[in-house]
Amino acid sequence: MRTGLTIGDFSRITHLSVKMLRRYHEAGLLEPAEVDPSSGYRYYTTAQVPTAQVIHRFRELGMPVREIGRILSTPDPEARALLVAEHLRRVELQLESTRSAVATLRRLLVPTGTPVEVDLRTRPPTRAVAIGATVVRDQVVAWYDEAMTELDATLAAAGLEPSGPHGGLYDDTLFTDGHGHALVYIPVHVPASAGGRVRTVTLPAAELAVTVHHGPHDDIDVTYGVLGTYIAEQAITVSGPVHEIYVVGPRDTPDASAWRTEIGWPVFRTWAGQPSASGAAREADPVGPSEGWPRPSARG
Template sequence: MRRGLTIGEFATLTHLSVRTLRRYHEAALLVPATVDPFTGYRYYAAEQIPSAQVIHRLRELDVPLAEVKSILAADPERRADLIAGHLRRLEAELDRTRAAVVSLRRLLRPDPENLQVELRSVPARTVAAVRGHVTLEDSTRWYDAAMAELDAAFAPADRTGPPGGRYANELFTAGAGAMTVYRPVREPRARGRIEVVELPPVDLAVAVHSGGHDDIDVTYGRLGSWVVEHALAVDGPIDETYLAGPRDTPAPADWRTEIGWPVFRLTPGGLA
């Protein structure tokens, strides 16, 4: 009577090498169905193929052996949750990698585009806003939730301009700081987390970032360089105005974000 699949046959079926299968046996990760006590030959059951394939895919994703062992030992529902959690971490890493690649490609252009900067005096405004102290890591999720709350409270007919955000320097320098997300509307009113906020007047050096936000840091850097070159001092939080974004169009190439850097001239006479 046939004992099962030889280690060679099992290796062929699962795309795991014989050497790898022996290592997994020694680590008690994938134990053969039977081992001949006289020859030491390993035999595997056909029912072990799915487990071997799961191990193979998890190792391709660089899941540590100890974590693979925990996943296999878990019940099916818990196993699915563990794998889903690892996939989310991988997706986040891919997002960071993609953003880094986009930024580096733009930075390495031999003739970077000329940045158009406008000096603008923005008057005081009363807006509907959501404010909070947020970590940089959580800022995107927090922004999406706050903007969704504002969108639900004020219909398009109530809005008088594009939404914006005001971000404390500490958010970037210390990894956590004050964030204010707002919408200009005809009649600002409080509701839930939404407050009626008076934004003070501010002088800004403004540049437009076109496209997705993966390389918005490059525009930030070039605007900062422009500020330094023109003898303008920085004072106060950064402003962003979302002229067109994900809520307006699903095409990142069509997004346009105004970055406003608070400034004042070091010479008498104020802004030119």
């Protein structure tokens, strides 16, 4: 007489469906203690209940079956703990993103009616060290982090201090076509020796409609929407790259509520007597083209 638990009994004990137990068996994640060679019936033991419960909890946290298999097959407890911690961190980041999206939706669905503050400024020519490249949209944030690390290293090697907050210029084809030109920079008083991808550039004077995005970057698109609406209603025509200046960002403080990102939308005014300007970068050593520029993804 068999003493093992049938798949039905094991399902009731563990709250894993028979279908899931079969799937986990096929994936090598939770194999039965015995399979009857003639009938194909699966039998489990009570010793397998804790493993099934662990799998159940990992699946509730959205962990892929393959990743659960890696954890269960790792004999070293410390290595297992690191794998679990890595996944939990991803879950926490996803929760933060979800909370931010919910908060943004609430603001959009119940608008406060607070008027947007937009300044029309002429930004003076600015010398800077910069890195530019054509970037795939989904890789913009990772590229930005790498580029800023390289710029920081260049300034440190030259013994130079930034002359202002860092920023970036972003091509609208990043969003319309999924790839486009991006340029990130750190202002400096004197030229730095170029090396690797780093170039000394001059950002020309640009007439901009500027507003400030306060807080985390998850909902920076809402601020772009408000700014774009203002520009459309004021009959100001968009021309040239969008500027972002990271007045206070993640590089300055982990407190996201303190972050401030200036968004500068290049414009020229359509009524008489007003000058026009675009914001393309003029470079001592070209790092790439700059033609039509959009709302970028959040960085700083």
